Amino acid sequence: MEDIAKVVLENEMDLIIAHKRSMKLAEMLGLSLSAQTSFATAVSEVARNTIENGKSGSLVLGVDGTKINKQVQFVVATIKNEKNSYNSLNGLEYAKKLVNKYSVSTNKDAETLIELFYGIPHRIKLDFPQLDEWRTVFRNEPAFSPYEEIRKQNERLQELTAQVQKSEAQYKMLTNSLPLMIFSLNATGLLMYANEWLQRYTGESIESLNTSQWKQVVHPGDYDSFILFFNNKIPQEAASIKIQARIKEKDNDDYLWHQVSLSPFQNDRGELQYWIGYLVDIHAQKVYEETLKDNFELKQVQEELKDHQNKLEQSIAELNQSNFELQQFAFVASHDLQEPVRKLMLYSDYMLSRHTHNMDEKGIEYLKIIHSVSGRMRNLIKDLLAFSQISKSEIAFSPVDLNNIARFALQDLQLPIEEKKAIINIQPLPSVTGDESLLRQLFENLITNSLKYSRKNVPPEINISYKQVENNHEIIFSDNGIGFDEKYAPQIFKLFQRLHARDQYEGTGLGLAICLKIVEIHRGAIRATSSEGKGANFFVSLPIRTA
Known part of the structure; x- marks a missing residue:
């Protein structure tokens, strides 16, 4: 079942909300008024029993029937009651007369689950955008x-x-x-967080390090300069601060040289929130610096070590910047962007549907522009989240039949394919080792790209073929679209890169960037060839893995 809305059942007011949302979902699914009333009444009867028992429960409303080849679709209400709290089935006795089928079960936590199914008389397309739109309706209602x-x-x-x-x-x-000792300090120099590497190396907890101000783990000769970090004497305008100090290893009580780096994390007003710190073992380099200065060959080694240190510092800086951008993006995407955009779309749509008769043509035009721009912003946020979550998800590599992947992609893209009257030819494809969901997204993005950049008044024709090139599977996506100048081929896989104006072709500039990221996760490669007006070819190369 695909969940659409949820209601916690604690009192009579929740019963009103449950009835109202049941009616609303049934209406959105196209049920008649009498069917809406029957379904909502059945839900209310069972929910009332839950509330009258005096213990809280919950109602989940959803749709069943998303599996392929499933013939019947249902609007479903699942009422969950707390452990040993469901003592009466009076409401169910009446409710089951109003629905097509029902079930009563107990889960592993001894909670009672009552499911009510009401049949939908016609087939409804239940894809992700549609389900997300319904959830948004309830969320913004x-x-x-x-x-x-x-x-x-x-x-x-x-x-x-x-x-x-x-x-x-x-x-x-x-x-x-990460093989680094990472920690964070608040504005007063107290440790807020330390990863396992730091606590394992020093043998000290966050509390003990704060209490002693690191005195038991920092070499006495380095302590005075080191403790400046923790005495609120760091210039807040500093981009980053680095010193070297000897830190004691708990296993053998040896003091080893480490580079200490601190970088500030600021909010959007430039105010310091906390410091992010790293401890990197540079003991080997320091030994070379202090004992082998006069040896020419060893000086060359020293230079190599310095180069390695510079690269390591650059990697740390990039990691710090990436972490900062990730935190900023997560905050903006989850709060500052999504909620205002939802409200812009909700209120502009409301004004367009209810109050255009009170506005002049210029006002209506401006309002339509606001609604359109808000929609583009919502799509951009969704694509950014999709891009950022690719590397976060736990990749599960297993044998994947690309013929099934192609078939599923065509099913998901059925509407735009029919609208464009596209012809899609697929040759037999191999099985590869990879992540099924990511490969499905790869196929959908490449097919969508060909549909989007098709020529006017010319039905798109997309050919998907396969050949083996040395130790790699190569899948070729060819189309008869508008194409592009091949000198721009590397550019099209970068974030936010567009070769055409937005008013000509819609999009966020993230589709092919996501394709590149998916292919790189699979240790493969992707490239494109084309010429203007003669279509484009995308070559996806995936390594052949043997058991």
């Missing part, structure tokens, strides 16, 4: 009472809290996986 507004704000706060917790967990996993 105006509250009909102060109680519902408070309830909705609480649900949003819980969602945001879950996102923050997930982000923190990912950050900790990342820092613990």
Whole structure:
């Protein structure tokens, strides 16, 4: 089942919300008024039993029937009751007369699950954009009472809290996986976070390091310069600060040279939030510097070590910048961008549908521009999130039949293919080792690109073929579209790069960048050849892996 909306069941006000949202979902799915009433009444009867038991439960509304070849679709209500809280089935006895089928089960936590199914008389396309649009409708639906507004704000706060917790967990996993000692300091110099490498190396906890101000782990000869970091004497305007100090290793009590780097993290107003710090082992280099200065050959080694250090410092700086941009993007995408854009689209759409008779032509034109620009911004945010989440997801490599991938991609793109009257020819494709969902996205993006850049009044023709090139599978996507000057071939795979104006061809400039990222994750390569007016060819090369 695809979940669309959820209601917590605690009191009579929640029962009103449950009835209202059940009616709304049934209406969106095209059910008649009598069918809407029957379904909502059945839901209300079972939900009422949950509330009258005096223990909270929940209602999840959704749609069943998204699996391929499934003939019947249902609007579904799932009422979950707390452990041992469902003592009466009176409501169900009446509700089951109003729906097509029902089920009662108990999950592993001894909670009672009651599912009510009401058949949808016609087939509905249940793809991701449609489901996301329905969820957005419920998420942005105006509250009909102060109680519902408070309830909705609480649900949003819980969602945001879950996102923050997930982000923190990912950050900790990342820092613990890197062979670096990473920590963060607040504005007063106290440790807020230290990864496992730092605590394992020093044998000290965050609390003990804060209490002793690192005195038990820093060499006495380096302590005075080192402790400046922690005494609130760091210039806040500094881009980054670096010193060298000897840090004691707990296993053998040896003091080894480390480079200490600090970089500020600021908010959008330029105010310091905290410092991000790194400890990098440079002991081998320091030994060479201090004991082998007069030996020419060893001086060359010293220069190589310095070069290695510079590269390492550059990598640390890039990691720091990447971390900063990731945090900024996550904040902007989750709060400052998405919510205002949703409201812009909601209110502009409301004005266009309800109040155009009170506006002059210029006002209507401006309002349409606002609605259009908001839609482009929403698509850009979605594409940015899709791009950033590719590397976050846990990649599961397994045998994947590309013939199935191509078939699924055509099913997902059925509407634009039919609108363009496109002809798509697919030769037999091989099985490869990779991630099924990412490869499916790769096929969809490349086919969508060919559909988008087709010639006017010429039905698109897309040919997908295969050949083996040495130890690689090569899949070729060819089309008869507008093509492009081949000198721009490397540019088209970069973020936000467009070869045509937005008013000619819509898009965010992220589709082919996502393709490149997917192919690189699979240790492959992608390239393009073309000429203006003669179509384009995209070559995807994936390594042949043997068991």
